[in-house]
Amino acid sequence: MNNSSELAINGGSPIITPSHSFLPYNTIGHEEKCAVNDVLKSGNLSGFVASSGKQFFGGPQVQLFENDLRTFFNVKHAITVNSWTSGLIVMLGALGLEPGDEVITTPWTMCATATAILHWNAIPIFADINSKTFLLDLDLVESLISTRTKAILAVDIFGQSCDMDKLKYLQDKYNVFIVSDSAQAPYAQQNQRFAGTLGDCGGFSFNYHKHIHTGEGGAIVTNNSEIALRCQLIRNHAEAAVESMNIHNLSNMIGYNFRLGEMESAIGIQQLKKLPSLVKNRQLIASRLIDGLRNLKGLILPELLDSNTHVFYILPLSLELSMLSCTRSDLVEALRFEGVPGLEEGYCNIHLLPLFQQRIAYGSKGFPWSSPDICSHVPNYEKGLCPVAEYLHDSSFFMIELCLYSFTDYDVDLIIEAFHKVWSNLT
Secondary structure, rough: OOOOOOOOOHHHOOOOOOOOOOEEEEOOHHHHHHHHHHHHHOOOOOOOOOOHHHHHHEEEHHHHHHHHHHHHHOOOOEEOOOOOHHHHHHHHHHHHOOOOOOOEEOOOOOOHHHHHHOOOOOOEEEEEEOOOOOOOOOHHHHOOOOEEEEEEEEHHHOOOOOHHHHHHHHHHHHHHHEEEEEEOOOEEEEEEEEOOOOOOEEEEOOOOOOOOOOOOEEEEOOOOOHHHHHHHHHOOOOOHHOOOOOOOOOOOOOOOOOOOOOHHHHHHHHHHHHHHHHHHHHHHHHHHHHHOOOOOOOOOOOOOOOOEEEOOOOOEEEEEEEOOOOOOHHHHHHHHOOOOOEEEOOOOOOOOOHHOOOOOEOOOOOEEOOOOOOOOOOOOOOOOOOOHHHHHHHHHHEOOOOOOOOOOOOHHHHHHHHHHHHHHHOO
């Protein structure tokens, strides 16, 4: 390993030359193509009807996919949806959120986690994260629980589960729902049970850049039959079906077309079979990278909670800047010039989005925050609310997106060599 060579950013030769090709991560194969062709030949691209009866629950591929999901994740109910954003909206509505209820969640996630709360005119409350795991800081979560708190929406970010034992303790103590956003963590486990299945409800994204995908899509999982039925109703025009289905609790029974199609479900059936091997491959890639980067000064590697497995949707990295003589941007830009793919600086601070800074959501007058009948306590979303997440995003966090490329052992070894070269020259 030649660590003394001149950096590519300064005119030297890159470790990973432009002629080297990183193959895209592609999980679609012959099985999926055959499954889609079978659906096309049937002419039945969606079996849903928005009225009571067997077709209210979808076509044959939807129901087969949901049955496979139930079996795979060892849950009583699985409800497919056309996106995980839809899944979050459906789950929170099924819990019976009332306008003004508060849901505590993380700022370190995709914005749909919080906007799904707002969808029901409930109020997102943001708790800061742990700087090593990037998961919710559950001591801070507890300090934010009030009589207005209806649920804790925990995000299993980057591929490992939040501490569900502590969350269950908070649930029992304060009588709140626990919801898992496991979009990035399919097949992750805690105490040998699957992430997403450990709270009142949870689920996964099947968006095209996840471990497995159906192009767009997602699935809710739960062991609560009442929540499951309410999810099925909200997914498929609840308002048109409640009377004939003898549903008396009309709370949030404003339904939508959040239905997954037959082709997507046929793809999902095949993708689910591949999930264990695909996750194992991401884990081996991450392990090789972690071993190769372990002794670089000031580089903080991902930390796992006890009893957790990690499925590494992303390899999260951060810097102890006090040990370094350069900035994050200096290092990341030098790594890019050396040919390292899939690098991103920072992640998300969704509490700082204009939506929350200006408190403009429905209409132009600040609803629901501006309504004293709904929002009796206007939360703080100012910069400084979540100092750990903010510092990580602004200064020290970066990542390698492991689900962008296939990454052979040779690819990984080149990436490790590039890191060592950059560290040798810049730190």
